[in-house]
Amino acid sequence: MGKTLFEKVWDAHVVTEIAGGPSVLYxxxxxxxxVTSPQAFGGLEKRGIGLFRLDRTVATADHxxxxxxQNLPIKEIxxxxxxxxxTENCKKFGVxxxxxxxxxxxxxxxxxxxxxxxxxxxxxxCGDSHTSTHGAFGSIAFGIGTSEVEQVMATQCLMQxxxxxxxxxxxxxxxxGVSSKDIILFIIxxxxxxxxxxxxxxxxxxxxxxxxxxxxxxxxxxSIEMGARGGIIAxxxxxxxxxxxxxxxxxxxxxxxxxxxxxTLQTDxxxxxxxxxxxxxxxxxxxxxxxxxxxxxxxxxxxxPTEASMEESNRATxxxxxxxxxxKAGEKLIGKTVNYVFIGSCTNSRIEDLRExxxxxxxxxxxxxxNAYIIPGSKQVEKQAQEEGIDKIxxxxxxxxxxxxxxxxxxxxxxxxxxxxxxxxxxxRNFEGRQGPGARTLLASPLTAAATAVAGKIVDVxxxxx
Amino acid sequence: xxxxxxxxxxxxPLPIEEVDTDQxxxxxxxxxxxxxxxxxxxxxxxxxxxxxxxxxxxxxxDASYKGSKILVAGKNFGCxxxxxxxxxxxxxxxxxxVVSSFFADIFRNNSLNxxxxxxxxxxxxxxTIFEKEKADKQVELKVDLVxxxxxxxxxxxxxxxxxxxxxxTCMINGYDDIDYLLSIKDKIExxxxxxxxLHIVS
Numbered sequence: 001m002g003k004t005l006f007e008k009v010w011d012a013h014v015v016t017e018i019a020g021g022p023s024v025l026y027x028x029x030x031x032x033x034x035v036t037s038p039q040a041f042g043g044l045e046k047r048g049i050g051l052f053r054l055d056r057t058v059a060t061a062d063h064x065x066x067x068x069x070q071n072l073p074i075k076e077i078x079x080x081x082x083x084x085x086x087t088e089n090c091k092k093f094g095v096x097x098x099x100x101x102x103x104x105x106x107x108x109x110x111x112x113x114x115x116x117x118x119x120x121x122x123x124x125x126c127g128d129s130h131t132s133t134h135g136a137f138g139s140i141a142f143g144i145g146t147s148e149v150e151q152v153m154a155t156q157c158l159m160q161x162x163x164x165x166x167x168x169x170x171x172x173x174x175x176x177g178v179s180s181k182d183i184i185l186f187i188i189x190x191x192x193x194x195x196x197x198x199x200x201x202x203x204x205x206x207x208x209x210x211x212x213x214x215x216x217x218x219x220x221x222x223s224i225e226m227g228a229r230g231g232i233i234a235x236x237x238x239x240x241x242x243x244x245x246x247x248x249x250x251x252x253x254x255x256x257x258x259x260x261x262x263x264t265l266q267t268d269x270x271x272x273x274x275x276x277x278x279x280x281x282x283x284x285x286x287x288x289x290x291x292x293x294x295x296x297x298x299x300x301x302x303x304x305p306t307e308a309s310m311e312e313s314n315r316a317t318x319x320x321x322x323x324x325x326x327x328k329a330g331e332k333l334i335g336k337t338v339n340y341v342f343i344g345s346c347t348n349s350r351i352e353d354l355r356e357x358x359x360x361x362x363x364x365x366x367x368x369x370x371n372a373y374i375i376p377g378s379k380q381v382e383k384q385a386q387e388e389g390i391d392k393i394x395x396x397x398x399x400x401x402x403x404x405x406x407x408x409x410x411x412x413x414x415x416x417x418x419x420x421x422x423x424x425x426x427x428x429r430n431f432e433g434r435q436g437p438g439a440r441t442l443l444a445s446p447l448t449a450a451a452t453a454v455a456g457k458i459v460d461v462x463x464x465x466x
Numbered sequence: 467x468x469x470x471x472x473x474x475x476x477x478x479p480l481p482i483e484e485v486d487t488d489q490x491x492x493x494x495x496x497x498x499x500x501x502x503x504x505x506x507x508x509x510x511x512x513x514x515x516x517x518x519x520x521x522x523x524x525x526x527x528d529a530s531y532k533g534s535k536i537l538v539a540g541k542n543f544g545c546x547x548x549x550x551x552x553x554x555x556x557x558x559x560x561x562x563x564v565v566s567s568f569f570a571d572i573f574r575n576n577s578l579n580x581x582x583x584x585x586x587x588x589x590x591x592x593x594t595i596f597e598k599e600k601a602d603k604q605v606e607l608k609v610d611l612v613x614x615x616x617x618x619x620x621x622x623x624x625x626x627x628x629x630x631x632x633x634x635t636c637m638i639n640g641y642d643d644i645d646y647l648l649s650i651k652d653k654i655e656x657x658x659x660x661x662x663x664l665h666i667v668s
Binding site: 013016020024035042049064078082085122128145147151155156194197198225227229250254257261313419431433434437438 | 486497500540545568643654
């Protein structure tokens with residue numbers, strides 16, 4: 001029987017197997033940030049050891065950083081201490097750090113791909129669940145806890161049980177105003193926030209093949225939101241073209257040799273998956289979430305479901321979510337006033353996202369009630385946006401392009417959504433309090449977020465696109 | 467890591483599904499650089515109001531559950547962010563076991579790496595525990611890791627649970643993965659020398 005893409009990459013990285021237990025998996029790249037690393041560095045110190053492979057480790061500061069005046073010291077004292085601790089640890093242990101002020105600084109899942117650190121066929125981990133982003137290159141990439149961060153630092157390996165395999169096929173052509181964010185919100189709404197638990201998911205089909213690398217990253221990024229260990233997309237010419245010439249990608253003959261290998265990273269025709277789903281791209285409309293987990297999503301023109309449509313065991317969670325969001329079962333979201341919009345995060349902060357938003361906002365004005373955070377994913381994205389004049393288009397429309405970081409995605413830095421306010425957000429989680437205590441998040445695509453920012457209320461972007 | 471064999475304790479019922487790690491410990495409390503003290507902010511926004519006063523209707527503020535070492539929660543417990551701080555907050559508060567009908571993957575690993583045992587039971591058994599708890603807050607659960615069983619004390623209601631053999635041995639003996647991985651360093655170096663793939667991309 002043939003092998004799936006996931007199995008090919010996995011098998012190439014197994015150092016040894018423990019009978020009846022997990023495998024020892026070799027890790028090609030370890031990305032580190034300030035929140036989930038200090039205790040791991042502390043653990044190494046206690047054991048009196050250093051990092052096993054410094055050349056496979058890169059760090060950046062993203063979760064705690066402000067998105068304004070990054071040249072000044074971080075105001076919030078605990079945030080500043082955590083970022084300083086990362087700098088201190090990287091210096092002490094010899095880890096490469098792209099910290100605040102460095103031209104490569106940015107959200108860890110944005111900088112890996114743009115620097116060519118992320119390559120097809122790799123195993124990539126980070127103490128952050130959205131590490132699944134890097135699966136877009138045909139790599140096995142997943143989030144780990146801090147004990148595991150310490151394992152990788154100490155030995156470049158992880159003890160891992162092999163996940164089951166799932167394939168999700170999306171065939172056909174996406175409609176007007178529908179983007180990769182809508183594809184992934186659609187999938188999660190179908191299989192639920194727990195539907196992928198225990199699985200590694202391969203995304204396939206003609207609609208996926210047609211996507212750019214950035215759009216593929218958006219899909220893989222949210223694999224964790226259905227509980228999946230990670231997502232993976234087979235590398236193809238789009239992937240090879242994206243990787244070519246990037247700072248740390250192989251060059252010349254090395255690149256050709258790598259591409260020849262990467263071309264073998266396809267699921268064999270006779271490979272079997274433990275689970276398989278299939279949808280057509282034409283079924284997918286712009287999506288939005290109404291509840292407090294990413295599985296609570298609907299087509300933007302549809303009403304919120306009613307109790308009658310769900311299983312008994314889900315009703316309590318549904319009620320709790322609607323109460324928190326102050327929505328009613330069966331009502332529509334279009335036309336609801338929203339005062340906050342967040343465009344950014346490791347899901348949607350790449351140059352292509354900003355280009356799409358700028359193209360829509362050109363010649364339009366922000367609604368008076370809207371407060372917006374538009375956050376580039378990295379210093380390089382910020383620079384590119386400035387070179388392309390995106391910052392000016394945003395300014396003319398009444399917005400400001402801020403500095404890179406995780407920003408209002410997680411209510412950890414200065415950027416937060418106030419209690420009780422709705423925020424249409426291009427990020428990945430709508431959990432209670434995720435964007436700040438009491439904040440109410442509605443997940444959507446960059447285009448839907450931009451259209452909301454112009455209207456001051458939720459709109460179906462299909463109706464406002466020319 | 468502390469050794470784990472058997473625990474008998476009252477259990478705190480939290481019959482909510484999809485409890486994500488942002489609820490277990492919100493991001494604004496992840497700024498410490500050690501593993502200590504996270505228990506104070508366990509379930510922070512459910513446990514305290516915005517004036518930092520305990521909310522009377524939240525279960526952890528019910529004095530009858532004081533000292534309980536077992537948390538019983540609805541399905542898909544620990545979903546969302548990979549923050550190990552969630553496991554640290556639960557253990558720092560005093561929990562040794564979390565019972566649910568379904569756990570998110572990363573949370574399960576993080577728990578096992580911190581001596582916090584995730585016990586996955588059937589939805590029926592979970593419902594039974596919630597019913598018994600409702601009738602009597604003093605009901606105790608017994609979790610036996612060696613026998614891989616969970617029972618409602620004083621009844622014949624009992625279920626067995628799965629755990630990876632390697633992880634079970636680690637929990638019982640208080641070992642962690644790093645000790646093991648460091649002991650096979652020569653194998654890791656051999657892999658680096660012989661892997662065809664590594665030569666292509668490095």
